[in-house]
Amino acid sequence: MAYTNDDEALQQWPVECRDVALQYLKTSHEMVRKLLEALLGNLGAELDDSKIDAFIGKKMVNMNFYLTCPNPELTIGVRRHSDMDTLTILLQDGIGGLYIKIPQDVNMEQKGEWVEIPPISGALAINIGDMLQIWSNGRYKSAEHIVRTTSTKSRVSIPIFTRTQPTQKIVPLPQVVEKDGAAHCKEFLFSDYMNNFFGNAHHSKKSIEFAKTNSA
Numbered sequence: 001m002a003y004t005n006d007d008e009a010l011q012q013w014p015v016e017c018r019d020v021a022l023q024y025l026k027t028s029h030e031m032v033r034k035l036l037e038a039l040l041g042n043l044g045a046e047l048d049d050s051k052i053d054a055f056i057g058k059k060m061v062n063m064n065f066y067l068t069c070p071n072p073e074l075t076i077g078v079r080r081h082s083d084m085d086t087l088t089i090l091l092q093d094g095i096g097g098l099y100i101k102i103p104q105d106v107n108m109e110q111k112g113e114w115v116e117i118p119p120i121s122g123a124l125a126i127n128i129g130d131m132l133q134i135w136s137n138g139r140y141k142s143a144e145h146i147v148r149t150t151s152t153k154s155r156v157s158i159p160i161f162t163r164t165q166p167t168q169k170i171v172p173l174p175q176v177v178e179k180d181g182a183a184h185c186k187e188f189l190f191s192d193y194m195n196n197f198f199g200n201a202h203h204s205k206k207s208i209e210f211a212k213t214n215s216a
């Protein structure tokens with residue numbers, strides 16, 4: 001359910017869930033703003049409110065229902081992808097099944113492996129999106145993830161995607177580039193990216209290939 005404004009949400013979202021979904025979305029927006037400030041501030045990039053709003057101005061709340069599957073090894077719930085947005089807030093129930101791939105180029109024992117993000121009661125999972133990877137000049141990685149189903153229990157997850165406007169220029173933040181000595185991606189418009197991948201949000205690191213082909 002895409003969010004534009006309260007009136008539209010109240011008119012168009014299903015009456016059974018619209019109030020609680022709206023509340024979840026609004027509370028999350030404040031949290032996302034603080035997270036983004038902290039994450040980018042940590043890289044030396046202080047952004048004013050209008051910039052932060054531009055990065056997370058478009059929001060969407062989804063509701064995923066994964067049915068049980070008699071042969072889970074023959075299928076997948078959501079195929080391998082990274083999120084195309086800025087930050088994703090993910091509420092999952094207690095069933096489990098979300099796995100992320102630890103990148104090869106990190107200094108961790110489990111590098112290259114798929115690792116489960118176990119549900120923790122009362123906790124949210126936060127995904128770095130592809131655009132945040134680019135703004136941070138690759139310092140933060142948008143993790144590839146996958147959802148596996150089980151034969152015994154259905155699962156529910158509710159992600160909130162926060163994303164930038166189509167007209168937003170995507171380019172590594174100058175404060176980070178200055179520190180790093182080089183930008184790892186050339187400028188492009190988010191709309192260019194969406195034209196390439198929209199309708200295929202569950203791509204597999206396509207943006208990173210895209211960024212590479214745009215690479216300075």
Ligand SMILES: O=C(O)CCC(=O)C(=O)O
Pocket residue numbers: 062064078083090092098145147156157159
């Ligand atoms: O269901 C989940 O845990 C993750 C869903 C997801 O990755 C997505 O909707 O992009």
Ligand SMILES: [Fe+2]
Pocket residue numbers: 081082083145
């Ligand atoms: Fe995802």
